[in-house]
Amino acid sequence: MRSPTPQVLPALSSLDDLFPVRLLPADHDPLADGILMAHQVAWIEDRSILKLGAKGRRTGITYGEALDNTLIAAASLSAGGDNVFYIPDVKDKGIEYIRYVGHFARVVSKELGTIQEFLFEDRLPNGDSRKITAWRVQFLSGFRVVALASRPANIRGLQGVVVIDEAAFHADVAAVIDAVNALLIWGGRIRIISSHNGEENAFNTLIKDTRAGLYDYSIHHIPFSLAVKNGLYERVCLMRGWTPTQAGRQAWLNTVLRSYGPRHEARDEELEAIPRKSSGVYLPRALVQKAQRQGIPIVPWSVSETFYLDDERMAVGKRWFAEHVRPLLAALDSSKRHVLGQDFARDGDLSVIVVAEEGLGDVWSVAFQIELRRVPFDVQRYILFEILDLLTRWLAKLDARGNGQSHAEAAQQKFGVDRVECVMATAQWYALHFPEYRAALEDGTWLLPMGEDVIADHRLVVLRNGFPAMSDQHVKGQDGEFRHGDSAIAGLLAHAATDSEPMEYGYRPAARPAASTEGGLDRDGFWRPARDDRPRHSLLPRFRGGL
Incomplete structure (x- = not known):
């Protein structure tokens, strides 16, 4: 196997080309030595009912969450097993996630783990229903992992572990967050994962409010630099078939960082999970x-x-x-x-x-x-x-x-x-x-x-x-x-x-009584007393503004 060189890496077409392909090798074992990184382990081991993850792009948290969800769904009820519902911001993430689960079911849980496509019935607030494309992996425990193609209107109708991925990019972030809180009544668990989308986004507001003591979420901050420190480059090499070297690591890192050019705020938001002040909400x-x-x-x-x-x-x-x-x-x-x-x-x-x-x-x-x-x-x-x-x-x-x-x-x-x-x-x-x-x-x-x-x-x-x-x-x-x-x-x-001056018509309307509430303005803008027995229309043509 050969290590990457600086000449090869800059030729890659996009930032996503620098990361592993989404299909896992058939013999890929997530629990093998050297696979899970420290921040992934910390995320999985956190058993909090409410978890928040502010992450840099492609730092492996969705992978870790899929593994954790597989273990939850494969467990019996007495061992903490439950249904899992995964709600991404776009359809492709749902497909990637359910592929992870299907793979982990076969490798970790030793189950067939067949991915089934079906129509999920979403109950709308007005009582109607609609069909959402969804995928599921059914486990012998009786529980299942479901990935939805789009956000359901009635998240409150779900029960179990609910995972909101890239929450800051959902169509209505605040409504998503409000809805999942109702799940706690029946023992549900909530995972909210996202990169940032501006300082004023509801996802970042939730983090700030939690730090202020208003919510009980546990918070994980997972920047790209932490993932690199924890071995992200080495995992990329493993998936790509490269031999990791110090020179290759530096070339790979330089290509990732330079792909943003002078857009430092965009780079820090996407990679370091630092919300941009100049993006997101324009009128805070x-x-x-x-x-x-x-x-x-x-x-x-x-x-x-x-x-x-x-x-x-x-x-x-x-x-x-x-x-x-x-x-x-x-x-x-x-x-x-x-x-x-x-x-x-x-x-x-x-x-x-x-x-x-x-x-x-x-x-x-x-x-x-x-x-x-x-x-x-x-x-x-x-x-x-x-x-x-x-x-x-x-x-x-x-x-x-x-x-x-x-x-x-x-x-x-x-x-x-x-x-x-x-x-x-x-x-x-x-x-x-x-x-x-x-x-x-x-x-x-x-x-x-x-x-x-x-x-x-x-x-x-x-x-x-x-x-x-x-x-x-x-x-x-x-x-x-x-x-x-x-x-x-x-x-x-x-x-x-307000930029234009209204046309003047060379008149001033009759003064209206300041304190009187009896009567009103007629269609010409003049004040008329409550009892006005005069004809409403004269024989002369009526011009806007009066004669």
């Missing part, structure tokens, strides 16, 4: 909290899925608007500039309207925020048009993607292109406007309402290829339903509207 919790102020109303309205068939839906919508939104509009200062942004949604996500008012020193404050869930198209249009009819000195930017396009176009047709802009947000548009929005939050010139949902929405803005973009994640809000950064996008659209 501390920044959003700094911009939040008490007393800014958030007005939610949620209706049933069949509300769009209700013949009284428009009357209900008008009553809701009159009770909850019209008083907020009446309280605005008609002499100040206003902006409106809306992130439109019909179902699934929220439809959020943000109205902001200009203050002193170029400081803008959200005046109120409306959150609509499952509200029909026609009722949403009524709400938007009423708001724009009653605002003074305003500009609006509306989400014109997907279903929002018809909504935004109708507003532009009614109020004109000088007042309403239809925005089809692209990666370039986000890259242009998100830095300005973040700067406004940092210097206190854009103020937000209080609330965990507002924070959660803004934390879904992430860096992608170095530029701010919306994450694909959905997070569960305070109402128990999912959100997708909706108020952050509405706020961004509203803030982008």
Whole structure:
């Protein structure tokens, strides 16, 4: 066997080429001398109910976990045996893991260890079910190891040892962590393993909270440098058929480190398990909290899925608007500039309207925020048009993607292109406007309402290829339903509207009583007393803004 040379190693095409192939030799025995490294042994020997592993890439923890899971599933109930469910972030990891288990079952447990592919029934929160591709190894003990191709919606429905691999890269990290905690009630055990994905990721937050004494996880920090110290290079040589030498070790190590070039933060995150400050969440919790102020109303309205068939839906919508939104509009200062942004949604996500008012020193404050869930198209249009009819000195930017396009176009047709802009947000548009929005939050010139949902929405803005973009994640809000950064996008659209000056129409609306709550604004923006017997329409043409 020949040792690698510096001339050979740099020719390898990717970082993964520097590590062993995923298929184990037929006679590979994980319990033989010189196979398991010290950090793998420490991980397996840790019998804590809750375990956290922050790891560098390809340091062998999934291998060690597969061996431990094989031993657990092969044991009897009296010896601590149990079912094991492995949940990766991508399908390929599930296949690699179950191959390890099948191999270990034959070599270590002396069982046939046949890998079976089947459809796993995942019960959804609404009572429906879906089928997930899964693989299992059944043991004579009666227990099994199951690897799923994707994350189940109902992790709480699993029971036994649950392993979440690359947790920081799951679509909804926080929801995964919340769900597995319910397993402890019936004696389950939890293993959460991951490399890092930014300092503000929920996986890193869990580690910090555990160190602060808020959770009882045992923590393992497994950087690439520790794995190298524990013999990772020698294991690579064993799998590759190389003869380990000092020169070969240095060449291999140099190639791994130099594969990242000048991207030192990316290298430290992937190899040394040090979370990047410049990746992951673009608008961290501390920044959003700094911009939040008490007393800014958030007005939610949620209706049933069949509300769009209700013949009284428009009357209900008008009553809701009159009770909850019209008083907020009446309280605005008609002499100040206003902006409106809306992130439109019909179902699934929220439809959020943000109205902001200009203050002193170029400081803008959200005046109120409306959150609509499952509200029909026609009722949403009524709400938007009423708001724009009653605002003074305003500009609006509306989400014109997907279903929002018809909504935004109708507003532009009614109020004109000088007042309403239809925005089809692209990666370039986000890259242009998100830095300005973040700067406004940092210097206190854009103020937000209080609330965990507002924070959660803004934390879904992430860096992608170095530029701010919306994450694909959905997070569960305070109402128990999912959100997708909706108020952050509405706020961004509203803030982008502050760059332009609203067109002046050469008039000032009549002053409204400051303390009176009787009456309201008519469609022309004028205050009318509660009893107004005058005709609603004159014979003269009615122009927006009045004559």
